[in-house]
Amino acid sequence: MGTKTIGLDDEAYERLSAEKREDESFSDVVKRVTEAVRRDWRRGFGKYDDADGDRLERAARESRKRAGRGLTTRQAETVAALAGDDADAGGRDAEGNTEDRDADGSGAEP
Numbered sequence: 856m857g858t859k860t861i862g863l864d865d866e867a868y869e870r871l872s873a874e875k876r877e878d879e880s881f882s883d884v885v886k887r888v889t890e891a892v893r894r895d896w897r898r899g900f901g902k903y904d905d906a907d908g909d910r911l912e913r914a915a916r917e918s919r920k921r922a923g924r925g926l927t928t929r930q931a932e933t934v935a936a937l938a939g940d941d942a943d944a945g946g947r948d949a950e951g952n953t954e955d956r957d958a959d960g961s962g963a964e965p
Contacts, residue, residue: 858882
């Protein structure tokens with residue numbers, strides 16, 4: 856097996872040296888530390904194969920459509936209520952004052 860010479864700045868050398876055990880070479884330290892990182896389950900977390908990724912993307916898209924339909928309706932109702940166009944705006948006028956309404960909802964005086 857061949858060898859390679861690499862350059863490290865002082866901080867990198869100090870970190871590597873701090874990880875080095877008494878009976879290890881620097882090559883052994885690099886192998887040990889990188890093996891631990893390679894086996895870390897978090898490195899692959901969130902990665903899907905193509906089929907799972909496509910299925911997840913479709914489910915998210917459908918969920919956004921469902922939520923968006925309800926949001927659009929709520930937004931339209933709110934805009935209409937704020938504009939005073941909605942007869943069922945919770946009994947409040949554009950300034951938020953409670954309106955007095957007759958039984959027929961007209962608000963007309965008897």
